[in-house]
Amino acid sequence: MKLQNELGPNIPVNKPLVVRTIKDVTKEQREYALEKTEYNVFSFPADLLFVDFLSDSGSGTMTDLQWASLFHGDESYGRNKGYYVLLDAIRDTFERGDKPNRAINLILSGETNVKKLMDELYLTSFEGGFVNGGVHQLIRPNAFIVPQGRCAEFLLFSTIAPILKEKYPSNEFFIPNNGHFDTTEANITVNGITPVNLFSANLLDEFPYDQMDNRNPFKGNMDIKRLETLIHEKGVDSIPLIYITITNNTAAGQPVEMNNIREVKKVANKYDIPLFFDACRFAENANFIKEFEKGYQNRTILNIVQEMFSHVDGFTISFKKDGLANIGGGFFFRDNGKFHEKFSFKEDIGIKLKEKQILTFGNDSYGGMSGRDIMALATGLYEVVQESYLNERKFQIRTFARKLAENHVPVILPAGGHAIYLNMDKFFEGLDAKIDEFRGVGFTIELIRHYGIRACELGPFAFEWDKKNPEQQKGILNLVRFAVPRNVYGPSHIDYAVAAITELYNNRDKIPKVEISRGANLRLRHFQTGLQPIYK
Ligand SMILES: *Cc1c(COP(=O)(O)O)cnc(C)c1O
Numbered sequence: 001m002k003l004q005n006e007l008g009p010n011i012p013v014n015k016p017l018v019v020r021t022i023k024d025v026t027k028e029q030r031e032y033a034l035e036k037t038e039y040n041v042f043s044f045p046a047d048l049l050f051v052d053f054l055s056d057s058g059s060g061t062m063t064d065l066q067w068a069s070l071f072h073g074d075e076s077y078g079r080n081k082g083y084y085v086l087l088d089a090i091r092d093t094f095e096r097g098d099k100p101n102r103a104i105n106l107i108l109s110g111e112t113n114v115k116k117l118m119d120e121l122y123l124t125s126f127e128g129g130f131v132n133g134g135v136h137q138l139i140r141p142n143a144f145i146v147p148q149g150r151c152a153e154f155l156l157f158s159t160i161a162p163i164l165k166e167k168y169p170s171n172e173f174f175i176p177n178n179g180h181f182d183t184t185e186a187n188i189t190v191n192g193i194t195p196v197n198l199f200s201a202n203l204l205d206e207f208p209y210d211q212m213d214n215r216n217p218f219k220g221n222m223d224i225k226r227l228e229t230l231i232h233e234k235g236v237d238s239i240p241l242i243y244i245t246i247t248n249n250t251a252a253g254q255p256v257e258m259n260n261i262r263e264v265k266k267v268a269n270k271y272d273i274p275l276f277f278d279a280c281r282f283a284e285n286a287n288f289i290k291e292f293e294k295g296y297q298n299r300t301i302l303n304i305v306q307e308m309f310s311h312v313d314g315f316t317i318s319f320k321k322d323g324l325a326n327i328g329g330g331f332f333f334r335d336n337g338k339f340h341e342k343f344s345f346k347e348d349i350g351i352k353l354k355e356k357q358i359l360t361f362g363n364d365s366y367g368g369m370s371g372r373d374i375m376a377l378a379t380g381l382y383e384v385v386q387e388s389y390l391n392e393r394k395f396q397i398r399t400f401a402r403k404l405a406e407n408h409v410p411v412i413l414p415a416g417g418h419a420i421y422l423n424m425d426k427f428f429e430g431l432d433a434k435i436d437e438f439r440g441v442g443f444t445i446e447l448i449r450h451y452g453i454r455a456c457e458l459g460p461f462a463f464e465w466d467k468k469n470p471e472q473q474k475g476i477l478n479l480v481r482f483a484v485p486r487n488v489y490g491p492s493h494i495d496y497a498v499a500a501i502t503e504l505y506n507n508r509d510k511i512p513k514v515e516i517s518r519g520a521n522l523r524l525r526h527f528q529t530g531l532q533p534i535y536k
Pocket of ligand 1 (some may be wrong): 149183
């Protein structure tokens with residue numbers, strides 16, 4: 001008889017205890033709602049959809065332990081107990097590898113020994129890592145919790161831009177990334193810095209769908225040759241930071257190899273430039289390294305995460321990703337590291353950041369989150385690195401991609417960690433669809449109209465192709481993303497989506513082009529412009 005793990009990679013790892021009924025909305029009702037919301041998929045009411053793949057961000061199901069943690073939430077203004085638990089959970093996750101402290105258990109177990117609480121949680125001091133503690137966090141702040149990832153990006157870029165301009169008044173500045181996320185790109189741009197995408201050259205290469213369980217080309221990697229060229233062309237003083245996004249959301253959610261991280265780090269060291277992660281899906285990325293990179297198969301996720309983060313000087317993160325929590329974000333940099341040294345110009349950079357954090361998001365110990373959010377997030381950090389969960393999630397996405405590929409739909413392969421992406425250039429191949437007709441957006445409108453399924457264009461419309469110079473246009477991929485929220489959907493949702501996408505693909509000549517009817521010049525316009533599909 002076969003052993004249990006020979007019956008497929010997917011032994012069930014969880015079960016839902018709460019269900020929500022989906023409403024029986026008609027096509028006519030959706031058409032009316034589309035018209036009333038200017039055909040902008042972001043403004044379409046979620047409650048009128050059957051399946052929502054707009055984002056995996058904060059839209060996941062919390063576990064029973066996370067719900068239980070909410071009751072331990074402490075809404076005190078100054079130094080709520082969750083603050084200490086969260087900071088230590090961050091040290092556990094990113095720095096301690098296989099030796100986590102789990103100070104969170106002191107709170108969840110109702111510890112009453114005051115001396116123990118003081119010694120092990122409230123008055124412990126830390127320095128030298130990503131999260132100073134005790135008096136060191138006051139003297140040299142280096143950990144900033146905020147409501148979401150983009151708040152961390154705002155804090156970072158709006159604080160360093162004036163420093164750069166003061167230090168190098170006649171320079172232009174560029175921040176390279178293996179793929180800037182839209183809000184990262186926007187936060188860099190509004191501060192007068194130019195974001196540069198250095199996608200891996202193999203990103204759009206063909207990949208056989210039946211090989212997804214066997215190998216992975218790590219298409220999320222940064223193109224290191226282009227990184228060196230950029231630094232040579234622009235000069236070291238024009239590159240304030242190098243960023244690696246794990247996984248590479250803008251590049252089809254593809255993972256980044258440990259070896260690539262190491263190689264980028266070498267370049268960063270050579271030119272003395274701080275290296276940062278956009279760490280939004282660090283756990284999913286670590287899981288890909290474990291499955292596919294040589295030498296990592298027998299290491300734990302926490303151990304791999306520890307190695308990944310040992311190579312960087314800091315990171316911004318959205319804790320809404322990786323299915324971690326419904327809200328939360330942060331910015332962390334190495335105590336007395338390269339970033340601290342480079343940007344502490346006249347004044348400690350941490351103190352400057354903290355002043356801005358207090359001005360915009362509140363006291364540093366809650367950073368715009370409720371005490372309940374903080375506890376759910378801390379608990380989520382311990383759950384998201386569990387391999388059974390990560391594998392189940394990864395195989396769900398892989399199955400989604402494989403089923404589409406079997407139906408000949410042009411899906412980017414192999415599948416990434418949190419979403420499947422369709423290649424719209426291929427989708428409309430042979431139909432003379434011009435890039436500024438935004439047919440990818442037309443496809444997302446038709447998906448809602450006919451089938452009540454929401455996806456999101458991340459291509460020429462979202463990344464403002466028509467407003468960029470030819471060099472920047474080269475950095476824009478033409479994709480539509482179906483992001484899968486954590487623990488929300490099962491096989492029936494995926495199968496329905498595969499059938500709907502295939503049906504539209506087979507009728508792609510009927511998909512309308514889309515014009516911008518209002519707000520073409522708004523920034524981050526996919527969130528706010530009005531649209532009009534043009535049916536022939
Ligand atoms: C979502 C995301 C962000 C921004 O985080 P928010 O919490 O949505 O503000 C930044 N980078 C990447 C790669 C993301 O996926």
